[in-house]
Amino acid sequence: MLSRTADSLFWLSRYVERADYLARVLEAAARLSALPKAYGSGTNEWESAVATAGCTDLFRKFYETPEAANVIHFLAFSEDNPSSIKSCLEVARNNARAVRTAITSEMWQTINGAWLELPQMAAKATDPDSLMDFLDWVKEISLRFDGSGYRTMLRNDAYWFARLGIFIERADNTARILDVKYHVLLPEHAAVGGGIDYSQWAAILRAVSALTSYHWVYRQGLQPWLIADLLILNQQMPRSLASCYGAIAANLERLSSAYGRHGESQRLARSILVQLENNRIEQIFQSGLHEFVTGFIANNNRLGAAVATQYLS
C-alpha cells in the first residue's frame, strides 16, 4: 500500500485512541477533585491531568494556574491545543478523509459522524453533568471506531498499520499515567496509607479502565506494587505495557511476513517485548520505577520513529 496511506491510518488510530485516553483522564480528575477537601492530598488533580496528557508546557503558555474550568477547556475543547479531544477528533477525521479508500464505510461513518456531531456535543458540555455525557460520548466513538475496524477491515497491511497506531499510542498513554503518578505507587508513600491513597490508586486504574480487572486478577485490596504490576507486566490486561507490546510485535511480524522483509522496527519491538516478559515488578521497583517508565517512553518513541522510517515515508 501507499506509504502515505499507511501513515494516515497509523495516525488516524493514534488520534482516536488519544481522544479516548483524554476522556478517561478528565473523568478520573473530575472524580478525584470531587473528594472532600478534608482529605487534603496536597496534589492538584487538574495539574496532574495536564501532565498526564503530556501538555504542561503548552498549557502554561495560556494559563497561570490549572483549575477545573481551564483544564477541562484545554484538554477537551481547545483549538490551541493540538492534542485536545476536539483537535484529536478533527485530525482523525482529516486523516480518515485522506484515506477514505483504506478504511471501511463503517469506520468512516463513525469518525465522520463524530466530527459532524462534535460542535453540538461540545456546546452542550457546559456543566459537570453534561461534561460526563460528553466524555462518555467520546469513549463511545472510540469503541465504535475500534470495533468497526475490528469487525469490518480486511486482515491485511492496512489493518496492521491501524492496529500498530492504537497500541503504540496506548502504550504511551499507560506509561504517561505511570510517569505522572509513580510517586503514589512507591513503597515509602504506601506507608503513609489512608483514604486519599486509595482514591489515587483507584483513579489510576479507572483512567485505564482497569479497576474491576484488578480485583479479578489479584483478588485483594489495592496494593501499589500490584497496580504497577498490572499496568506494566500483566499480559492479560489490555492496556498494560506488556500486552501492548505483545500486540505491537505481533502486528509488525504480520507485516514483515507479508512483505517478506524484516527491519529495525521488528528488532526493536521484539527486544522491548522480551525485556517486559523477563522482568519482575520487584526488580522494577528496585532499580527505580520512575527510571523504568522514563526509559520505556523513550523506547516507545524510538519504535514509532523506526516504523516511520521503515514504512511510512
Next chain:
Amino acid sequence: MPFDEMRLEDGSVRAPYLEVAKWLEGVTSAQLERRRAEAELFYRRGGITFAVYGDAQGEERIIPYDIIPRILAAQEWAKLKAGLEQRIKALNAYLADIYGPREILKAGIVPPDLVWRNPAYRPEMAGLAVPHGIYIHIAGIDIVRVDGDDFYVLEDNARTPSGVSYMLGGREISIRLMPELYGAHRVAPVENYPNELLATLQSAAPRNATKDVTAVLLTPGQFNSAYYEHSFLADKMGIELVEGSDLFVRDSVVFMRTTEGPKRVDIIYRRLDDAFIDPLVFDPHSMLGVPGLFAAYTAGNVTLANAVGTGAVDDKVVYSYVPDMVRFYLGEEPLLKNVPTWRCRDPNDLAYVLDHLSELVVKEVHGSGGYGMLVGPHATGADIALFRDKLKADPTNYIAQPTLSLSTCPAFVDMGIAPRHVDLRPFILTGADGIRIVPGGLTRVALRAGSLVVNSSQGGGTKDTWVVES
C-alpha cells in the same frame, strides 16, 4: 410551455412515466419530505460532498438531491447510446488527427487557428503516438431534450468530467428509499460503472506493460472539489488513490512509494488538469504533479487517462464543428443534434448576435460550470449592455446559441411537486476493447423555478436516471 417528460400538454402521461405518475398520486408531501431528509443524511454521513471554491463558509456542501427519478425508455436510451458512440469516435479521431496528420485542416473543414490558437491544444503532443490511439478514455457528454424525439448535445467534456459518483449515489438511494417504485420497474443497472471503468483503464495499458498491470487514480488531494468522487472511484475499483508526491519517475518509468518499496505504475487515471501533471514540462509551479511524468508518457511507459491535450475538443467553437467531424471521419450522418451555434468570430454571426442578445444564450468559448454566460431572456438591461461591450472587445471569445426550452421533469421542491428543467450527463468509456456506456447517467436539475442553469456550483441538484425496459 417546455416539453415535460412526464406529462404532455393535453394532460396525458407519457408511457415511460405511467408508474411514476401513479406513485406520485398516492404519496404525501410528508412521506416525500421524510425521504428527502433521509437522502440528505445519506450524503452527509457518507461525506459525499463537494467544495465550492471561493466560499469561506461551506468548505463542504452536499448537492441537493431530488428523490423523484427521471425515466428514459429503453428505446430512447438505445437511440441516445448509438449517438454517443458515434460522437466519441469522431472526437477521438479528431484528436488523433490534430496531433497527427491534420487531415481535417488540410481539407479546409476546421479553420487551423481553432487548433493552433486553442489554449487547450498541447504542442508537446504533436506527433506522439498514444497507447492504442485512445485520447478520451472517459468523457461526459451533456445532453438536453426539447421534445420527445431528439437529443441535443449541449457540450462535450473530454478533460476530467466529474459527477459519476452522484449517479451511483443516486441509485443507491433509489434502491434504499424508494423500493416500491424501483421494484415496479425494470431499471437497467449502473452499479457496474467502476468495473467498466477499471476494465477500460486496464485495456488501455501500454503495450509493453506486463500482464499484471497496475492502475492508480491521481487526485489533486482532499481540498479538490471532487475529492469525494476520486476516493469513491478508487475504492470501488480497488486501486490506489495517489497524490503527486506518492509517485516518482526513474529512468522514464513511473513508480509509487509503498510500504514495500517502489512499485511500478502502468496506468494513471488522472483527475488533474494537463497544466499540473508535470512541473518540468507544464506549469513549473505545480506542487500537485510528478516531475518527469511527461517523459515517461512520451517514452510509452505509462498510459494517462485521459491523454494530455484532450481539452482541445471542449472548446465551444470546436463543438460547432463536431457534426462535420462525424461526416469527415466516419462518413456518417450525426445521430445526435448540435445546438445551432453562432460563432462570434465570424462578422456576420457577430452582427446577428448583437442584434438578438435578449433572445440568445451567450457563452465564453472556454467557459464551464455555468459561469461567464449570458441568458438573454432572463438578463437585465445592464447585463446585456455589459455583454455587448465584451462581445465587441473580443468576439472570438464567444459563441451564442438560441435559448433552448429545456425539457422538464417532476421534482419535489418546497411548494410540492413541480416541473423543473433537467439535462443529462452520460459517461462514455473508451478502451482498447471497445466503448462502454452504463445506461443512463447523471441527471442534473435546476431546482429554482424557471432556472435553466443546472450546475451544482449554481444551485443545481441531481436526480437518479432510470433506463426502463417496458
